[in-house]
Amino acid sequence: MSDHTIGEAADILKVTTRTLRHWDSIGLLTPSRRTTADHRLYSDEDLAVGARILIYRGAGMALADITRVLAEPASAREHLTRQRRLISEKIARLRRMNDTIDILLEENMSTEHTVDAFGDDWPGYAEEAEARWGGTPEWDESQRRARGFTAGDREAFRRRQAEFVELLADAAARGVAPGTAEAAALVDKHLASIEGFYELNRDRQVILARMYAADERFDAAYRGHGAYLKELVDAQARAEGIDPGNANW
Incomplete structure (x- = not known):
């Protein structure tokens, strides 16, 4: 030794x-x-x-x-x-x-359209989203539709989303009031953009807007106007006889 x-x-x-x-x-x-x-x-x-x-x-x-x-x-x-x-x-x-x-x-990832849509501002938490909503009919439907998207479809969605964020930021800068005709058109434009992935109604839009305002990652994707978007959506919901506090998915 x-x-x-x-x-x-x-x-x-x-x-x-x-x-x-x-x-x-x-x-x-x-x-x-x-x-x-x-x-x-x-x-x-x-x-x-x-x-x-x-x-x-x-x-x-x-x-x-x-x-x-x-x-x-x-x-x-x-x-x-x-x-x-x-x-x-x-x-x-x-x-x-x-x-x-x-x-x-x-280029076949089912959530890629979402990443493309927000670009560098996308919160980037697909796993968290799947953990929260995976298995729901809306999640399954969005995944099914996304798998059929072409590169052109994803680019078109990205353009629409960028245009919407620009309109939202401009409306906030100009002080467009919730409940006005211009605000209503903006709210409808937002709803239409999401309907490309699964069926959406005003109640569900209210719940999504609530999440946008509460989650700083989504708020950043909307250039800090998540709370403003929620105000617009809530006002439109009330105009249609929906109580935002009692919105149902």
Whole structure:
């Protein structure tokens, strides 16, 4: 059996001396011996433990878990089984991400029309949207329609959305009052733009406008006029005999 200085041990394990000092400080890998000058000396057995630590780390285990495994070898199977499950889940997520990228490269992603429509201002939370609305008839319908969109359809939608945002910003700047004829036309224009994806009525538009005002990402997409759009929609709903506070999806 031979002893190795901390530098030699670091070279053998392919880690830094700082890492070995940290492992020592937390009791993960304490060298068997020290010189009279208090320099660390690692035995071959110490290096074997260091190699096991690296294997566990490579499996994604936390240092605290590795410390417990080394202290209680019988728990290694339990920890590794759990870690294998976590890694398998991560691999599955990465595969889904890879599949999504392939779809994007082919320009067939079902939500791409939405990203195109808002450009750099789009809030960008398709996963959150699917978690919130996935499985609803409206979500399924919007996805079905979007899959049939051509690049030209998406570009046309983007133009319409950009035009609407321009009109909304202009109306806000000019102080167009809710309930006026111009405001009503703007509200109808907004409703028509969304109807391209699923069936929409005034009640549902009220609920969507409420979300636009509450979610800063949508508000930013409307150039900070989400609350103003909500005022316009609410006023039009009231004019049609709908109480915005009791709107139903």
